[in-house]
Amino acid sequence: MPYKDPEKQRESQRRRYWSNLESSRERSRKNTAKYAKCHPEKIKAAALARSPQEIKETQARCYVKHKARKNAQVSKWKRDNPDKVRALYHKRRAQKTQAGGFFTAEEWFLLCFAVGFRCLCCGLKKPLEADHVIPVSKGGSSWLWNIQPLCESCNVKKHDQTIDYRDSEQNSVDVSSSEKEIKIYGADSLLTNVSL
Numbered sequence: 038m039p040y041k042d043p044e045k046q047r048e049s050q051r052r053r054y055w056s057n058l059e060s061s062r063e064r065s066r067k068n069t070a071k072y073a074k075c076h077p078e079k080i081k082a083a084a085l086a087r088s089p090q091e092i093k094e095t096q097a098r099c100y101v102k103h104k105a106r107k108n109a110q111v112s113k114w115k116r117d118n119p120d121k122v123r124a125l126y127h128k129r130r131a132q133k134t135q136a137g138g139f140f141t142a143e144e145w146f147l148l149c150f151a152v153g154f155r156c157l158c159c160g161l162k163k164p165l166e167a168d169h170v171i172p173v174s175k176g177g178s179s180w181l182w183n184i185q186p187l188c189e190s191c192n193v194k195k196h197d198q199t200i201d202y203r204d205s206e207q208n209s210v211d212v213s214s215s216e217k218e219i220k221i222y223g224a225d226s227l228l229t230n231v232s233l
């Protein structure tokens with residue numbers, strides 16, 4: 038529907054864009070790619086025409102303008118993806134150290150699944166944290182082979198000692214109990230019990 042007021046028209050376009058974000062972005066990406074292919078010289082000229090100062094200013098303006106919305110989106114994503122947030126946290130933390138390494142939320146879930154969602158130290162079924170067998174402070178990496186699921190209190194007690202709880206007899210992998218629980222409660226209920 039044509040609008041007389043250009044501001045109203047823009048508002049309507051904005052609404053449409055946001056109400057169907059995924060396909061809007063896809064369309065926008067395609068259009069940009071098409072334009073860039075047809076007019077490479079224009080893209081190049083536009084890029085060269087902008088001074089670093091100008092680019093910085095535009096970014097700063099965008100940041101202020103969209104700050105609230107961006108923050109809300111980020112908060113929502115964090116609420117919806119606690120496992121991914123934790124995995125990212127460990128990835129960043131590992132990047133700061135020399136040892137490196139990281140694991141994904143899925144790998145962490147599988148690890149918890151393999152130990153029956155129990156703390157490897159006390160054997161209790163509590164929310165689990167990813168403990169570094171060889172602590173990061175002692176050069177331990179964040180690759181999965183250096184990670185063991187512990188509850189918060191056992192993790193705190195272990196602190197910066199190197200103790201491998203995966204060795205002990207009682208912690209032999211007990212997949213059957215996890216399978217049973219998944220049947221009773223569903224995989225989602227177990228996932229909510231797992232945080233890195």
Ligand SMILES: [Zn+2]
Pocket residue numbers: 156157158159160161187188189190191192
């Ligand atoms: Zn424990």
